[in-house]
Amino acid sequence: MNKTIKLFHGDGGKYTSELIENIFYKHFNNSILTSGIDSALFNVNSGKMAFTTDSFVVKPLFFSGGNIGKLAVCGTINDLSVSGAKPLYLSAGFIIEEGFSIEILDLIVEEMAKQCKLLGVKVVTGDTKVVEKGSADRIFINTAGVGVIQNNYEMKKIEAGDKIIVSGNIGDHGTAITLERYGVDVKSNIKSDCASVYEIVEAIKEYYPFVKIMKDPTRGGIATILNEISSISGLGIKLVEENIPILREVQGVNKMLGLDPLYMACEGRVIIVAKSEVAKEILGRLRSLKQCKDASIIGSFTEDSERIVYVENSFGGERILNTLDGEMLPRIC
Amino acid sequence: MNKTIKLFHGDGGKYTSELIENIFYKHFNNSILTSGIDSALFNVNSGKMAFTTDSFVVKPLFFSGGNIGKLAVCGTINDLSVSGAKPLYLSAGFIIEEGFSIEILDLIVEEMAKQCKLLGVKVVTGDTKVVEKGSADRIFINTAGVGVIQNNYEMKKIEAGDKIIVSGNIGDHGTAITLERYGVDVKSNIKSDCASVYEIVEAIKEYYPFVKIMKDPTRGGIATILNEISSISGLGIKLVEENIPILREVQGVNKMLGLDPLYMACEGRVIIVAKSEVAKEILGRLRSLKQCKDASIIGSFTEDSERIVYVENSFGGERILNTLDGEMLPRIC
Numbered sequence: 233m234n235k236t237i238k239l240f241h242g243d244g245g246k247y248t249s250e251l252i253e254n255i256f257y258k259h260f261n262n263s264i265l266t267s268g269i270d271s272a273l274f275n276v277n278s279g280k281m282a283f284t285t286d287s288f289v290v291k292p293l294f295f296s297g298g299n300i301g302k303l304a305v306c307g308t309i310n311d312l313s314v315s316g317a318k319p320l321y322l323s324a325g326f327i328i329e330e331g332f333s334i335e336i337l338d339l340i341v342e343e344m345a346k347q348c349k350l351l352g353v354k355v356v357t358g359d360t361k362v363v364e365k366g367s368a369d370r371i372f373i374n375t376a377g378v379g380v381i382q383n384n385y386e387m388k389k390i391e392a393g394d395k396i397i398v399s400g401n402i403g404d405h406g407t408a409i410t411l412e413r414y415g416v417d418v419k420s421n422i423k424s425d426c427a428s429v430y431e432i433v434e435a436i437k438e439y440y441p442f443v444k445i446m447k448d449p450t451r452g453g454i455a456t457i458l459n460e461i462s463s464i465s466g467l468g469i470k471l472v473e474e475n476i477p478i479l480r481e482v483q484g485v486n487k488m489l490g491l492d493p494l495y496m497a498c499e500g501r502v503i504i505v506a507k508s509e510v511a512k513e514i515l516g517r518l519r520s521l522k523q524c525k526d527a528s529i530i531g532s533f534t535e536d537s538e539r540i541v542y543v544e545n546s547f548g549g550e551r552i553l554n555t556l557d558g559e560m561l562p563r564i565c
Numbered sequence: 566m567n568k569t570i571k572l573f574h575g576d577g578g579k580y581t582s583e584l585i586e587n588i589f590y591k592h593f594n595n596s597i598l599t600s601g602i603d604s605a606l607f608n609v610n611s612g613k614m615a616f617t618t619d620s621f622v623v624k625p626l627f628f629s630g631g632n633i634g635k636l637a638v639c640g641t642i643n644d645l646s647v648s649g650a651k652p653l654y655l656s657a658g659f660i661i662e663e664g665f666s667i668e669i670l671d672l673i674v675e676e677m678a679k680q681c682k683l684l685g686v687k688v689v690t691g692d693t694k695v696v697e698k699g700s701a702d703r704i705f706i707n708t709a710g711v712g713v714i715q716n717n718y719e720m721k722k723i724e725a726g727d728k729i730i731v732s733g734n735i736g737d738h739g740t741a742i743t744l745e746r747y748g749v750d751v752k753s754n755i756k757s758d759c760a761s762v763y764e765i766v767e768a769i770k771e772y773y774p775f776v777k778i779m780k781d782p783t784r785g786g787i788a789t790i791l792n793e794i795s796s797i798s799g800l801g802i803k804l805v806e807e808n809i810p811i812l813r814e815v816q817g818v819n820k821m822l823g824l825d826p827l828y829m830a831c832e833g834r835v836i837i838v839a840k841s842e843v844a845k846e847i848l849g850r851l852r853s854l855k856q857c858k859d860a861s862i863i864g865s866f867t868e869d870s871e872r873i874v875y876v877e878n879s880f881g882g883e884r885i886l887n888t889l890d891g892e893m894l895p896r897i898c
Binding site for chain 1: 572573575576577579581602605606607608609610613614615616617618620622644645648654656657658659660689690691694695696697699700701705711712720780783784785789793797890893895
């Protein structure tokens, strides 16, 4: 077998089949995928389905806490999860640069399969394209996913007083990528939080009648997502700085680099907006999960038609969190 | 508004929203897409669903008969169609190189929306990533699609004697791309056949009980697809050269370039394998469609455990069509 990807791995012929068999079928092995039909076929019951997609162009491909494959599976699973869906099936589209190592491809796909297995999710359809050397930066992965809406979850109208809960420390993923990208040599244990959030949203399902919206704060971090939610709701948001869970090391590194962790991507956290009266109960339930021990109620919605998102510090000072309007670190996911 | 894509168009903030509103929402405008939820939500009835994906890296982006946007919509719709599904919803993931023209992006997305409209299909979820100049070749598009299986279509066991029908001239797309790529200056009307095949498979639905398999012969052309079907069936295939519909110009250009049109991609054709007794009826039905006036029965399956695919010419000569095992023109779709 070849050691690197050649253009002929993408021509649909013998070598494409070989690659599919030796890498994709080997790891993603399931009867829907290997049926030889142009689409994956599966049965569904009447109900509401969720469908989403994401492309992954992260640089570097491997980082502390994960790799592009883990990100590609978890990212799409998380978009389904925060929409109230149980993720069922994924597609995987690979665009690979000529000369890419097949051994590294194998590691990436192995990690994707591992994440799928953890969640009972299957990659049932895929595609591989190879582009000439210099026409792509190593490998890009697109995943799309379908799932079924469970427990009648639906987005609801947000009202002033509704609480904002975050499921864990923020900014870990973005900070981990930044450190790797710039080779910042700090002794740190900062790791990407990249993980599925399905277990998290599943754990609070009995509160769904009181949950207004759930989102995963990826690109642009919690600041960007909260501006988005503020815009949807037509209300302002007040955050309490000391309640925002940020690892001391993440805080320190960002300070050193002049960056704001509130704008740093998370890849395994959920923002939950819920009615005030159940916020503490939801928090308690979250904290019973290992991955949510740092969950916190970080703020609430305010009557403010200007839709200002601001943070209040412990001295009563206020800082406005605008929507990102400049360049942040690109290729974070 | 900016005239070219900047890195900040991919950071999830203000400029990403602007791009989404001004380009994607403008053209793909539908309430599922614009709901602000992380996944597209829609109702389904009990039954069998089809799910597929494809990435598009075609070069050049615009070619005689279409562009990457048309290809991205039709390609995925066709994979669903030949699986017996009615295409319903698409996702669209864009990976764009910094510096790409927003005007050209607009043209591409406009064409995608136009194709969707023709078919009553909706782009309901999407994603945009921007990579640095030199990290991708202008634009790559991934589409995934879901549909519902109709008329109980299913793949069936192929038997010796089963006929192979092609819905129109072959090799047009691959040849059109080749001409553009190499700037071959021939006076020709060769145009890509890029189009949806849904109408075609829908037109023969009453014959589904006798249809064994349907495939669209894209990368690697009919030679590659027939080798794939031969492999699935465990049988050989005999094609009759004079019955394979190829435009005289396509034939001529390929001869000149030393290429074989049987290996050239089609993007709007279907290969249908059906029981011998209904083949002529299916052909008649196909030919009643404007886009299938050149449909033809090109060959049949033979008892041959070696699974040889060969073409017999009018003088009785035979030529074996092997699976592609060298480099063909890359980035054809």
